[in-house]
Amino acid sequence: MNEIRHHLTDALLLSYAAGTLPEAFSLVVATHVSMCDECRARMESFEAVGGSVLDEAEAVAISEESLEATMAMIDALPVARQPANVSGPNAVFPSPLQSYVGGDLESVKWRSIGGGVRQAVLDTSGAAKVRLLAIPGGAAMPDHGHRGLELTMVLQGAFKDEDDRFSRGDVEVANEDLHHTPIAEEGMDCICLAATDAPLKFRGVIPRIAQRFIGI
Ligand code: ZN
Ligand code: ZN
Secondary structure, three states, rough: OOOOOOOOHHHHHHHHHHHHHHHHHHHHHHHHHHHHHHHHHHHHHHHHHHHHHHHHHHHOOOOHHHHHHHHHHHHHOOOOOOOOOOOOOOOOHHHHHHHHOOOOOHOOOHHHHHHHHEEEEEOOOOOOEEEEEOOOOOOOOOOEEEEEOOOEEEEEEEEEEEOEEEEOEEEEEEOOOOEEEEEEHHHHHHHEEEEEEEEEEHHHHHHHHHHHHHHO
């Protein structure tokens, strides 16, 4: 496997460990962590810190009322979906993603969104959205900026933008400061898992019109 060079931020791993990330972003984090020893180790250290804070809190006498409130909060935390554990050595999708899709690449119900690009929006709760994108080699995604946070993880092929190259396992973390035009590398479709918490801002008029219909 090629080396992963672009990782998750501590802030993302912390909120994932705390159970406060929207489901769409949690799926990207879980998918990356399942492939990346480095981020998994950082995540485990955050979980250990979280656990020791909880132990200390328990040692302090907790009033009936605050205990009830704490238990209610724990009940409300999103439950991590069980990995399907069906990913073989040749699978494109790591197991957390396979359990969302219901299988590997061949199970995806793609919709064409123009320019040869296909997408499949995955079913998650909350306002943040997560989708699979298939971009033909050599093709560009529409030039766009971001209103919120965008996480893009590469599952197959590679893409480049103005600053960097991203290949299988790499995650690009984009926010309001970044305006970019990702281009898929020649050779094969670039397949990405992308989560956004706000609609993207497209520069061109046509993508802006198309946006209303495709819901990016
Ligand atoms: Zn990583
Ligand atoms: Zn972007």
